[in-house]
Amino acid sequence: MAPNPSPVGGVLEPLPPAMEALERLRTAAPPYYLTPSPDLARLAREASTHLFSSLLPFCTNPLPLDRLLADESFDAEQIWHQIEVQSRPLLPVLRRDLRRFEKMAPEELLGVKVPQEDGRGGKEEKDLEAEDMEDPGEEEEILEDEQAEGGERNVRRGGGASDSLLEGNESDYSEDGRDDEDKDEDEDEDEDEDEDEDEDEYLIEHEYDPQGDGRENEDPDSGLFAKYDDFFGDKNKKSSQPGDKKKKWRSSNKLEQSDEEKESPGDTDIDDRQADDAELDSQDDETLSTFERQSRKLKSEIEQMEKENLAPKTWAMLGEVSAAKRPKNSALEVDLDFEHNRGPPPIITEESTDIIEDIILKRIREGHFDDVQRAPSLPSKAPKELKELDDNKSKKGLAEIYEEEYAQTTGLASAPLSSSDELKKEAGALFKRLCLKLDALSHFHFAPKPVIEDLSIQANIPALAMEEVAPLAISDAAMLAPEEIFSGKGDVKEEAELTQADRKRRRAKKKRKFKAEEAQKTAKKARGNKNLDRPNVSGLGNHALYVDEERSLFRLDW
């Protein structure tokens, strides 16, 4: 009926449903586990309760619980914790026993006495042991599954994972609505999904282990599928013990060894260490407080950092590193920081070239270039008269030249003009004419001539002959002398200055004059217009310069 070959009588009554539950769990297709199903959950609870109670007699230390509380009200974490509390100290014992059994021949196995509280018979013992073989096998299988999973998880976590880490991970992996078994096997699948391919391979190998042949795989001697405890049995150990670190180191070494030589069996060291680890684990399992866990975590971090410090530094931290000292192309991966003394080079785009060309064209159009122009030197003094070398045949004979020279030195003749060049003469003449005109303009308003030091050969003639003191031109605005302008007699008074008597006198004079004129006019008219005698003319051409009675000159234009 059930795959259990020889169920024990006393335990048989609750067994069939529990075993059935187990069986059903086992045979359930994996996809069922993906979705939370209450049916499977119920089955799992039953099975776990049964397993718990069946393992209870094997526990050497008294447990706080006598049965698994796996009702609907309890969630996965609580159930799991209860199982853990039982299985933790139990596992090493079972493992030891298993090893012992393996070594023994199959005939001997039957005679092994199973330690039971009830004190059953040999047959029962046999059965028991067979059952126990199975049960522990299954239990072991399941538990070792759990442990393996934990171990796997921790193996994947890397070497030196702490106990608290392990526990934390295990708690993290619990999910609401899932039971232990579900959780375990779901965790398998979660791990499949979440973790690396290596892990997947490992898991797949592990999962496809149908009947508890996992034992072969879990053979610690093979070293192929080593578990956490194989390397780090110091889950609950306190780090204050110095031996722990050694063991941890050893276990980390072990891990590396096992990783490298997966298929090399027969590591006897692992056995010893496992035994030691198991002992230590069993001590510190229940005495962990949060503070202890935290401190353990901190210490693991410290250890990690110290390990990093002791290890040889990366090439980037070594200071001056040549190409030989660092791996190939490693400089490409690192973000190197250079001090760039120049700014970034200008990016030449079409826009920039257009801008430049526009500037150039504009400048060309305007004719505004940036040529360097020589600064004009101010003529502070007259340019030195360079004697020009005349390369024509001299027209004068030598005698004449000497004659002239002699005459100059004795002073009989005037000095000849120096630098007698035709062009110069012409230029001189032109300039003279211009100067004449300008002087004529400027002599209306006299301005003194600016003094320029002239280093020219001076002619030895009196200065008066050179300079002319009188102005060349004067305006005839003031040509007439005042008395020529006005020749009046006596005291000339203005209008405002006249007194009353003066005014009267003037008026009387005027009247007399007017009367005289009138008389003349009438006389003239009487005489007739034939004689057009001119009045007294002073004989100055056509402009009549009429001399008045008062002897004032004024012009009359006919």
Place this chain on the structure above:
Amino acid sequence: MEVTSDRQSSAAPTSMELDSSAGAGVDKLPPKPEFAALSAQEMDGKVEFRRIPVPPHRYSPLKKNWMEMYTPVYEQMKIDIRMNLKARKIELKTRRDTPEVGNLQKCADFVHAFMLGFDVADAVALLRLDDLYVESFEIQDVKTLRGEHEKRAIGRLSGKGGKTKFTIENCTRTRIVIADRKIHILGSFVNIKVARDSLCSLILGSPAGKVYSKLRSVTARLAERC
């Protein structure tokens, strides 16, 4: 006063009478005789003679410029001059009224300068000024040049169209005659020196521009000094 004057007046005739013989020696000396310079004739009385040969290449120029030569020599220098056609020589002779002895030498120099190749107008300066000389030297005195180099040196001396030579002449107030290998310079002593220096530097190979610049500076200095 009167006494003295009387005495003087009285003494004068007496002194005059007394000292007539002696006073002539003490008071009234005869004026020193002033002798005019001796003319050539009076000096020795001999007639001095110079003969200057005429090279064949100066024959026709001499014919052209004979009157120009003859006039100052005969009229101002008062030296007889004639051309001995047969001997191809110009003969110079002092006259009785030749004023100075040195005139003959001057005329001889003048004729000689003409024979060397100078113009009459230039050579006449010798007659008029005392301190003009003629210096002659050869190219090989400066540097021995052979063949092409010599020709090139002569070319360098003259310059293109003679302009280098004229430049030197104008700057230094000399006259230069380059006759194949011989070079004659006519001028005052200092000017001859300057001209000679520039000609020598040209012979030795310096370019004309360099010579000009040197000339300029030297003549400027000379002019300043004078």
